[in-house]
Amino acid sequence: MQMPLSQLPLVLLVTIAIEYLVIIAMLRKEPLKVLLYATLVNCITWPPAMFFYTGGMLQLFFIEAIVFIVESVLLKYLLQIKMRKAFMLSLVANAATALLGVALSMI
Amino acid sequence: MNSRKIVEPAISVIFLMWFVLILSAPIVSADLIVPGQKSVSYCFEISNMADFPDYSFLTSITYQGSYEGANITKRVVIKSGECVVLYGIYTGYPPEIYAIKTADMSKENIDSQSNPYVIPSGLHMMRGIYTLIDTDPTKSIKDYLEIVSITSDKFEIAKSKVLYTYEDGTTEEKTYTDQNVRPAPSRAPIIPLSTHELLYLGVPAAALMIISIILVLRKSRKGKTQ
Numbered sequence A: 001m002q003m004p005l006s007q008l009p010l011v012l013l014v015t016i017a018i019e020y021l022v023i024i025a026m027l028r029k030e031p032l033k034v035l036l037y038a039t040l041v042n043c044i045t046w047p048p049a050m051f052f053y054t055g056g057m058l059q060l061f062f063i064e065a066i067v068f069i070v071e072s073v074l075l076k077y078l079l080q081i082k083m084r085k086a087f088m089l090s091l092v093a094n095a096a097t098a099l100l101g102v103a104l105s106m107i
Numbered sequence B: 001m002n003s004r005k006i007v008e009p010a011i012s013v014i015f016l017m018w019f020v021l022i023l024s025a026p027i028v029s030a031d032l033i034v035p036g037q038k039s040v041s042y043c044f045e046i047s048n049m050a051d052f053p054d055y056s057f058l059t060s061i062t063y064q065g066s067y068e069g070a071n072i073t074k075r076v077v078i079k080s081g082e083c084v085v086l087y088g089i090y091t092g093y094p095p096e097i098y099a100i101k102t103a104d105m106s107k108e109n110i111d112s113q114s115n116p117y118v119i120p121s122g123l124h125m126m127r128g129i130y131t132l133i134d135t136d137p138t139k140s141i142k143d144y145l146e147i148v149s150i151t152s153d154k155f156e157i158a159k160s161k162v163l164y165t166y167e168d169g170t171t172e173e174k175t176y177t178d179q180n181v182r183p184a185p186s187r188a189p190i191i192p193l194s195t196h197e198l199l200y201l202g203v204p205a206a207a208l209m210i211i212s213i214i215l216v217l218r219k220s221r222k223g224k225t226q
Helices: A005-027 A031-052 A057-079 A083-106 B003-029 B195-225
Strands: B037-046 B055-064 B071-078 B096-101 B119-124 B129-133 B138-150 B155-166 B171-175
Touching: A005 A031, A005 A083, A031 A057, A031 B195, A057 A083, A057 B195, B096 B138, B096 B155, B119 B155
Parallel strands: B037 B138
Antiparallel strands: B037 B129, B055 B071, B055 B096, B096 B119, B138 B155, B155 B171
C-alpha cells in the first residue's frame, strides 16, 4: 500500500492493539504474554502484507487469507492452544482489523 | 529458579524496546537535513592539449550577477596539465568547453557570446563539488578529456577516462564507453537500509528470530523436565 512513511508505525500499532484486544478478550489469560505474542505475530505478517498490497478488494482478501493462516499457526505454537482455537482467534482478530481498515478507507 | 521465567520477559522487554526504537526512526530522521551525505571533489583535465599548439582552450563559468539576478558568463583559459575545478558558482548553466586560435584571443572579448572566434564543443562539464552517500569510498573524481579534432568552425572533444581516488589513497581508472554516462567505480558504497526496508525486512526478521528463540527455549525446557 502506498502510504506515507510516517503513518506506517501508527497503522502497525493500531493493528497490534486491535488484534491484542480481540485475542485477550477471547482468551482471558496472561495479558502481558499475549501482548508480546500479538506484537511478534503482527511484526511478521503486517510488513509483507503492507508491502504486497497495492489496492483492491480481491487482493485484500487474498493477502488476508495468507495472513490468517500464518497467524493461526504462530498463535497455536506460541499460546500452546489447539489449532481450532488458533484459527478462531486469528479469524476474528484479522476480520476486525480488515473491517476497520476498509471502514477507514471509505471515510 | 525457572529460567524460562527470566528469559521470556527479558526477550519481551528487549524486543519491545527495539520495536519502539524502530517505530520512532522515521519521526527522528524527519528533522535532519540530508543525513548521510558527504562532499566529493571533482575536476577535469584536457590530456592532449599539447597536440594542438595553435589553440587555446576555454571553459565557461556562469554566476548570478549583483543586480536583479541577471546571470553573468565568464570564459576562463584552461592551462595545459591543469585540472579544472569549478567551485560553487554553478547557476544551472553547466560549464562548456571551447577552443579558440591563440592568435585570435585578443581580437574580441572572449566572454562575449557573439565572439565569432570562439568555437563551442557542445560538451558540458559539471561543477567542482557534489555530494555522495557518506559510506561511498570515493574521495575525488577526475575526468580526462581528449581533443578529437578542431577546424575553424568545429571543435570535437570527448571524455576519455575517469580517475577515481578513494579515501584510502588508492586509485582506479575507467574508460568512457558512453559520453553521457560516467563509468561507475568498482568499489561500491555500502548502502544502509532505509527506514522502509528496515520496517519491511528488519521487523519481520527480528520477530521471526525471537519467536524461534522462544520456541526453542520452550522445547529444551520441556525436554529437561521429561
